[in-house]
Amino acid sequence: xxxxxxxxxxxxxxxxxxxxxxxxxxxxxxxxxxxxxxxxxxxxxxxxxxxxxxxxxxxxxxxxxxxxxxxxxxxxxxxxxxxxxxxxxxxxxxxxxxxxxxxxxxxxxxxxxxxxxxxxxxxxxxxxxxxxxxxxxxxxxxxxxxxxxxxxxxxxxxxxxxxxxxxxxxxxxxxxxxxxxxxxxxxxxxxxxxxxxxxxxxxxxxxxxxxxxxxxxxxxxxxxxxxxxxxxxxxxxxxxxxxxxxxxxxxxxxxxxxxxxxxxxxxxxxxxxxxxxxxxxxxxxxxxxxxxxxxxxxxxxxxxxxxxxxxxxxxxxxxxxxxxxxxxxxxxxxxxxxxxxxxxxxxxxxxxxxxxxxxxxxxxxxxxxxxxx
Amino acid sequence: xxxxxxxxxxxxxxxxxxxxxxxxxxxxxxxxxxxxxxxxxxxxxxxxxxxxxxxxxxxxxxxxxxxxxxxxxxxxxxxxxx
Numbered sequence: 001x002x003x004x005x006x007x008x009x010x011x012x013x014x015x016x017x018x019x020x021x022x023x024x025x026x027x028x029x030x031x032x033x034x035x036x037x038x039x040x041x042x043x044x045x046x047x048x049x050x051x052x053x054x055x056x057x058x059x060x061x062x063x064x065x066x067x068x069x070x071x072x073x074x075x076x077x078x079x080x081x082x083x084x085x086x087x088x089x090x091x092x093x094x095x096x097x098x099x100x101x102x103x104x105x106x107x108x109x110x111x112x113x114x115x116x117x118x119x120x121x122x123x124x125x126x127x128x129x130x131x132x133x134x135x136x137x138x139x140x141x142x143x144x145x146x147x148x149x150x151x152x153x154x155x156x157x158x159x160x161x162x163x164x165x166x167x168x169x170x171x172x173x174x175x176x177x178x179x180x181x182x183x184x185x186x187x188x189x190x191x192x193x194x195x196x197x198x199x200x201x202x203x204x205x206x207x208x209x210x211x212x213x214x215x216x217x218x219x220x221x222x223x224x225x226x227x228x229x230x231x232x233x234x235x236x237x238x239x240x241x242x243x244x245x246x247x248x249x250x251x252x253x254x255x256x257x258x259x260x261x262x263x264x265x266x267x268x269x270x271x272x273x274x275x276x277x278x279x280x281x282x283x284x285x286x287x288x289x290x291x292x293x294x295x296x297x298x299x300x301x302x303x304x305x306x307x308x309x310x311x312x313x314x315x316x317x318x319x320x321x322x323x324x325x326x327x328x329x330x331x332x333x334x335x336x337x338x339x340x341x342x343x344x345x346x347x348x349x350x351x352x353x354x355x356x357x358x359x360x361x362x363x364x365x366x367x368x369x370x371x372x373x
Numbered sequence: 374x375x376x377x378x379x380x381x382x383x384x385x386x387x388x389x390x391x392x393x394x395x396x397x398x399x400x401x402x403x404x405x406x407x408x409x410x411x412x413x414x415x416x417x418x419x420x421x422x423x424x425x426x427x428x429x430x431x432x433x434x435x436x437x438x439x440x441x442x443x444x445x446x447x448x449x450x451x452x453x454x455x
Contacts, residue, residue, distance in 0.1 A: 119442025
């Protein structure tokens with residue numbers, strides 16, 4: 001298949017791995033964070049860790065949008081979904097994410113009209129077809145997904161659809177990277193930057209990673225060879241003593257991003273002063289709410305919400321996993337009390353979550369030994 | 374993720390990751406342009422309608438990166454024409 005087979009060539013992968021091993025030989029331990037959950041998934045699905053030298057370690061970042069939504073926001077979503085007359089639409093992964101008072105799936109079982117959609121445009125279609133219902137879309141995701149919500153809002157306004165609103169939880173990747181770099185337990189030497197987020201926001205906006213924090217970042221595609229090559233580019237920078245922002249994913253990502261998508265986001269949404277991330281806490285200007293011009297489509301204004309803050313379960317260490325401070329299997333409840341069937345933490349719920357990736361691809365037994373300090 | 378009948382192209386069966394909410398999008402080829410702002414894209418024999426306002430005018434044969442029912446970018450260069 002075009003754009004797939006050429007990035008999965010095993011012989012080429014071995015050559016890249018050999019080059020990586022030669023570059024890394026004799027060097028201190030290098031910890032490289034893949035920010036994006038999609039990369040985490042590629043790494044486990046294709047066994048990329050097995051190709052790496054001992055001193056190159058991959059650390060999983062906070063780039064699974066499901067994983068970073070705090071429990072209080074899930075409770076707010078359930079409260080909206082359970083209101084009479086509401087049809088609540090969501091991406092599938094959010095159904096099983098536990099809030100303080102259960103999941104959307106449980107709300108659905110109790111009779112709430114909760115529906116899975118693959119696009120916010122499908123939610124808008126439901127609103128068009130059922131004018132007697134209040135149709136709410138649960139806006140989740142980084143800058144990859146925000147444009148589809150923005151486009152949907154623009155269409156809703158153009159069509160004059162009044163029974164549609166968005167419960168907006170879109171988050172921004174750069175404030176999260178900055179929060180990780182500023183956290184006290186930070187030990188990251190370089191980053192594999194998100195691919196499709198960068199399609200939208202471009203690569204220039206990562207300049208602070210190199211300029212302020214002296215770390216290399218390479219924007220990467222999602223096929224196994226993309227990730228391997230990006231890792232090689234990071235290690236080469238570290239070996240050369242360079243810290244630059246590089247783009248491995250040039251077949252898609254432009255330095256300036258997608259200006260139409262950015263304009264659509266800017267028209268419909270505005271940065272929130274602060275937003276709570278699971279595991280990272282409150283981060284200033286790290287999320288999007290609807291702009292004043294689109295206030296009438298804002299579910300948070302249309303439906304009064306409690307906005308309670310809910311503490312994570314004590315046993316859950318998703319926060320440390322999301323910051324890359326511990327590996328999934330170092331969590332106290334990993335694979336015992338917390339499994340994909342009965343998750344406690346979000347990292348085990350979403351298939352992009354680091355814990356679910358470890359669990360589903362059996363990356364446990366071989367790596368039970370504690371990581372060197 | 375929840376498996377539903379009629380999975381769209383943006384959630385291919387060979388990708389167990391949640392491609393709707395993660396930072397994952399898929400490349401698909403434009404098969405038809407039924408109206409301005411809309412394209413029917415094809416990948417692996419499956420077809421799906423996507424919104425194209427964010428990538429400008431498209432034509433059959435263009436390869437688009439699609440996510441959550443929206444085309445985010447067009448693939449460029451020798452690779453797109455390969």
